[in-house]
Every structure is written in structure tokens, then in C-alpha cells.
């Protein structure tokens with residue numbers, strides 16, 4: 001556990017004591033810090049350096065970054081600009097991103113492709129552990145075909161915006177199963193539901209943070225927690241963060257597997273397609289409010 005109480009999971013301690021820690025992290029926090037994981041630390045820092053260099057490109061080049069998803073690609077929001085690489089399971093998708101931004105073959109092969117593979121493999125490993133904890137067998141071998149996208153963000157805070165307690169990204173829950181956030185960006189805060197207070201998540205080099213989103217709550221039939229979080233202005237050096245979002249099945253809905261539904265635990269959420277869910281969130285009046293309320297199996301009558 002860290003000084004702010006955020007659980008720390010050792011990926012090598014399975015089976016072992018960390019199964020219990022992982023369960024508690026999911027039931028209480030909706031996030032945890034990772035140690036002894038499979039992404040090489042040198043690759044994390046090389047990838048970060050490449051991402052920083054992409055943000056230094058002229059705006060006309062950054063604007064070439066588009067994806068098949070209407071709501072992603074290069075965009076700006078207040079102090080924040082973002083690039084997206086969609087569907088990292090496919091080398092063609094990585095290639096497409098790299099050609100949009102004139103990335104060299106060296107950087108593509110040795111850094112961007114390697115990082116994408118590595119972060120996807122780690123997400124699959126985490127999902128397998130979640131399935132094992134819940135006793136879910138049907139999903140065990142199919143996570144590696146799930147869709148994942150990478151959102152790279154740069155926050156251009158100034159001394160003035162920092163002094164005015166600037167929120168770089170408002171409080172929200174992720175529309176994802178899980179999000180792996182790279183290791184060294186100050187300013188992230190997560191909400192501790194028990195105390196109702198935000199907790200600062202300090203950067204720890206080599207130790208990414210895993211954040212659970214709405215889809216894990218739906219899939220686990222309410223057993224696992226998602227977590228509200230936000231980014232506040234702390235540094236003026238251009239805060240760059242890399243978010244790897246594991247979205248869900250390629251050809252099927254997000255739904256609680258049969259093992260998790262019973263008379264005692266009736267289905268809480270109707271099955272949904274993750275892309276429709278996200279599209280609705282983006283179109284909604286308040287996209288920062290969680291979207292689970294729209295997929296309740298028994299909507300609350302007003």
C-alpha cells in the first residue's frame with residue numbers, strides 16, 4: 001500500500017497473497033498501482049519520449065491524426081491536447097497512426113509497436129486475473145482480441161492556470177474496462193468514495209496506475225468498483241500522459257457472464273455495445289457524468 005493507501009499489486013505474486021489485495025482493490029478503490037509487471041521500464045521511457053516529440057510537431061501535422069471513431073483523433077480541450085491511436089492489436093492500425101504523424105520506421109517498430117503489444121498483453125493478464133477471482137471461465141481465452149486504444153495527452157498549464165487551481169480534466173469515470181496510465185505524470189487525483197475526498201496519486205517511475213472504468217462494473221455485475229478521477233494543474237513543463245484504454249469485445253456486447261448472474265445477483269445492467277455507450281456519452285449534455293445509469297436493467301423511476 002502507498003502512503004495515500006492506494007493498493008499496490010505485484011504481478012508476480014499470483015497465485016499468492018496479491019489475489020486478495022487485487023480483490024480488495026477492485027471492491028474498494030477501483031484502481032491500483034502495479035509493480036513487477038511485464039512492460040520494460042526502458043520501453044516506458046522511450047515511448048514517453050516519442051510521444052513528447054509528437055506533441056512538438058506542427059499543428060497541421062498533428063491534425064492529420066484521425067481514427068475511425070468519430071470522437072477521437074487529434075483534439076484540444078482547454079489546456080489539454082490529445083492524440084489517439086486506435087485498435088493497437090493490429091500492426092496496420094499502428095502503421096496508420098505512424099504514417100499520419102510521419103513517425104520513422106525505427107520509432108514505429110522498436111518503440112510504438114513494442115509498447116502497444118506490451119500494454120495490451122498486460123491488460124489481458126489483468127483481465128485474466130479478474131476473471132479468475134470471479135470464477136469466470138467463458139472469457140478466459142478471448143481477452144487478447146479485445147479492442148484497445150491509446151490516448152496521449154499534453155496539458156499546457158501556465159503559472160496563472162495553476163495558481164487558479166485549474167482543472168485540466170474534470171472529474172469523470174472512464175468509459176472503458178480498464179485504463180493503464182503511465183508512470184510519471186503529477187496532478188492526477190482519484191476520489192475515495194469512503195471519505196468523499198480526492199487523493200493525489202503521485203508519479204512513481206516504472207509503476208503504472210490501473211484505473212477501472214464503467215465496463216468492469218457492468219461486466220462484474222456490480223461486484224467491482226470503477227473510480228472517479230481528475231487532473232489538476234501542477235507543472236508548467238507540459239504534462240504528458242499516456243492512457244491505454246481496454247475497451248471490450250470486438251464482436252460482442254459488454255455483459256456480465258452467466259456465472260455472475262443468479263437469483264441472488266440479478267443482472268444489474270443490460271448488455272451494450274461499448275462504442276454506442278461511448279458515442280452516447282460524448283453526445284450527452286454532461287459527458288463527465290457516468291453513463292451506467294443509461295444501461296440499468298431496472299431503471300430508477302423518477
Ligand SMILES: O=C(O)CCC(=O)C(=O)O
Pocket residue numbers: 151153169174181185188229230231241242243
Ligand atoms: O492524464 C491523466 O493523468 C488522466 C487522463 C484521464 O483520466 C483520461 O483521459 O481519461
Ligand SMILES: [Fe+2]
Pocket residue numbers: 172173174179229
Ligand atoms: Fe480518465
